[in-house]
Amino acid sequence: MIRYMIGRVTSLCLSLVVASLVIFTVVEIVPGDPAAYMLGVNARPDTIAALRTELGLDLPTVQRYFAWISGLVQGDFGISYTYRTPVAQMVADRIAVSLPLALLALAITVAIAFPAGIYAASHRGRAGDLGVMGATQLGIAVPNFWFAMILVLIFAIKLRWVSAGGFPGWNAGVLKGLTALILPAIALALPQAAILTRVMRSSLLDMLNEDFIRTARAKGLSKRQALWRHAVRNALIPVLTIIGLQFSFLLAGGIVIEQVFFLPGMGRLIFQAISSRDLIVVESVVMLLVASVIGVNFAVDLAYAAVDPRLRTRS
Amino acid sequence: MVFVSGALISFFWTPYNIETLAIPQRLQTPTAAHWLGTDQLGRDIVSMIMMGARTSIAVALLAVGIGIGLGVPLGLIAAARRGSMLDEAIMRGNDLIFAFPSLVIAILITAVFGAGATNAIIAIGIFNIPVFARVTRGAALSFWSRDFILAARVAGKSPARISIEHILPNIANLLIVQSTIQFSLGILAEAALSYIGLGAQPPTASWGRMLADAQTLASIAPHVALVPGLAIVFTVLGLNLMGDGLRDLLDPRIRVART
Numbered sequence: 001m002i003r004y005m006i007g008r009v010t011s012l013c014l015s016l017v018v019a020s021l022v023i024f025t026v027v028e029i030v031p032g033d034p035a036a037y038m039l040g041v042n043a044r045p046d047t048i049a050a051l052r053t054e055l056g057l058d059l060p061t062v063q064r065y066f067a068w069i070s071g072l073v074q075g076d077f078g079i080s081y082t083y084r085t086p087v088a089q090m091v092a093d094r095i096a097v098s099l100p101l102a103l104l105a106l107a108i109t110v111a112i113a114f115p116a117g118i119y120a121a122s123h124r125g126r127a128g129d130l131g132v133m134g135a136t137q138l139g140i141a142v143p144n145f146w147f148a149m150i151l152v153l154i155f156a157i158k159l160r161w162v163s164a165g166g167f168p169g170w171n172a173g174v175l176k177g178l179t180a181l182i183l184p185a186i187a188l189a190l191p192q193a194a195i196l197t198r199v200m201r202s203s204l205l206d207m208l209n210e211d212f213i214r215t216a217r218a219k220g221l222s223k224r225q226a227l228w229r230h231a232v233r234n235a236l237i238p239v240l241t242i243i244g245l246q247f248s249f250l251l252a253g254g255i256v257i258e259q260v261f262f263l264p265g266m267g268r269l270i271f272q273a274i275s276s277r278d279l280i281v282v283e284s285v286v287m288l289l290v291a292s293v294i295g296v297n298f299a300v301d302l303a304y305a306a307v308d309p310r311l312r313t314r315s
Numbered sequence: 316m317v318f319v320s321g322a323l324i325s326f327f328w329t330p331y332n333i334e335t336l337a338i339p340q341r342l343q344t345p346t347a348a349h350w351l352g353t354d355q356l357g358r359d360i361v362s363m364i365m366m367g368a369r370t371s372i373a374v375a376l377l378a379v380g381i382g383i384g385l386g387v388p389l390g391l392i393a394a395a396r397r398g399s400m401l402d403e404a405i406m407r408g409n410d411l412i413f414a415f416p417s418l419v420i421a422i423l424i425t426a427v428f429g430a431g432a433t434n435a436i437i438a439i440g441i442f443n444i445p446v447f448a449r450v451t452r453g454a455a456l457s458f459w460s461r462d463f464i465l466a467a468r469v470a471g472k473s474p475a476r477i478s479i480e481h482i483l484p485n486i487a488n489l490l491i492v493q494s495t496i497q498f499s500l501g502i503l504a505e506a507a508l509s510y511i512g513l514g515a516q517p518p519t520a521s522w523g524r525m526l527a528d529a530q531t532l533a534s535i536a537p538h539v540a541l542v543p544g545l546a547i548v549f550t551v552l553g554l555n556l557m558g559d560g561l562r563d564l565l566d567p568r569i570r571v572a573r574t
Contacts, residue, residue: 011407011410014407014411015410015411018411019411019415022420023423026423026424027427137552137555138548138552140551140555141499141548141549141551141555142544142548143503143506143507143523143526143544143547143548143551145506145507145510145526146506146526146540146543146544146547146548149526149529149530149540149544150541150544153534153537153540157534248416249416251416252416252418252419253416253418255418255419255422255511256418256507256510256511259511260530270422271511274422274426282423282426286419286420286422286423289416289419290416290419290420293415293416293419294415
């Protein structure tokens with residue numbers, strides 16, 4: 001287990017270092033001078049020079065990279081050029097929207113996929129199974145931002161049950177906040193629920209063919225008892241891995257959905273930063289998102305190894 | 316198939332020219348003259364969908380091309396030199412790309428290098444490389460221990476020649492199936508990038524861009540938002556079903572199991 005842990009931690013650190021190098025390089029090779037890029041075409045040379053000094057662009061590249069990284073590690077994400085506020089503060093405000101959105105979407109994904117997957121597997125080959133599988137094909141094919149627009153059209157514009165977009169802030173009350181997040185979360189969850197349903201179904205079907213289910217049935221357990229007591233519990237192991245991966249996807253995938261609903265989350269922060277050419281914000285926020293995705297994947301790996309001892313010995 | 320033919324026909328004919336604006340005829344519901352109605356600038360939606368199909372298919376196809384062009388050779392090399400440092404380096408590199416949230420990186424690439432179809436192709440294509448490398452390596456490995464490969468080695472063929480002449484034709488089926496899957500994912504990714512304004516730029520028509528334009532108009536003219544979305548759904552659904560069908564057709568084990 002210790003060897004496995006060392007291997008995973010090394011790979012985590014390596015991933016983070018490479019990710020930071022890639023992001024730094026991409027922003028670094030912006031055609032032309034970043035300061036000129038940020039100030040636009042009409043900027044005066046002395047203004048550009050002043051910004052270069054302020055951003056530390058006159059320092060050598062390697063030194064700038066290490067300054068950026070050591071800042072990130074200490075929670076100092078730099079100062080936004082456009083807003084003149086610390087990026088860390090802006091990020092903290094936005095996470096308060098993006099993280100609950102991802103969690104809510106994950107809860108909806110699981111709430112749909114578990115019953116649907118279990119139902120399909122236990123009715124294999126019958127009309128119910130075919131219906132569920134057909135629905136998942138459709139769920140995978142629907143672009144979530146389009147589904148979001150349809151939801152807005154029906155529930156916000158026609159039925160007027162919820163607002164079409166925006167976020168009142170958590171200060172307005174938890175219920176109001178959650179109401180604003182419910183449609184975005186459903187839209188975000190749909191394709192993921194379709195994928196997870198298929199994973200749940202196939203994992204459960206594998207288990208139902210195992211010898212221990214036959215033994216359980218031979219002991220006198222009914223089909224239903226064998227399914228719930230033995231098959232579902234064992235089928236959950238691979239499903240949990242996928243859930244972990246999906247969470248990181250929901251966190252990053254919220255970017256597009258936040259655009260549809262005008263939610264002030266991380267995604268909109270990136271877009272505002274891109275349109276105002278605020279490279280410091282873009283660089284740090286992208287790094288933060290990548291780091292959280294890599295971090296979640298790492299946690300999933302560890303959890304998986306803790307549950308399934310075969311994985312530990314294999315590596 | 317309908318959308319592919321629509322895209323092909325659009326090269327020499329569309330019902331209307333999409334660069335001609337006809338503001339007085341804007342947001343018309345479907346009529347005999349405009350089968351699917353017109354958009355906010357009076358452009359014919361059938362013509363826009365045909366031109367959009369061209370963009371979506373071209374971007375997704377080229378992105379798959381990047382994936383195959385770089386991923387398959389890498390996978391073949393990794394399998395031919397299995398267990399070596401090179402194999403290890405290629406596979407760890409793949410894991411790294413997999414760990415990146417693709418959408419975020421695609422946004423970063425298009426944001427820094429400018430929005431446009433070419434950068435969208437590169438951004439989507441990069442994430443196809445590890446997929447093809449992994450599938451190729453996995454499939455190729457199972458062939459390296461087979462007798463006919465051993466015979467080719469005894470005959471003095473180099474690993475590179477064996478990979479190209481014997482392994483590649485045997486794993487082609489698998490690569491075709493994977494290509495249809497990546498192609499449909501590419502269509503979705505292109506739509507998402509264009510929707511947020513980082514894909515193909517106007518006046519190039521694209522389904523994602525049409526949806527972005529339609530968003531504020533959805534309440535007064537729902538068809539403007541429905542049609543491009545349905546085009547994406549049907550294309551992706553068709554490709555996924557085609558992928559499933561091809562897999563069943565090309566995989567002898569499934570064929571045998573069915574008969």
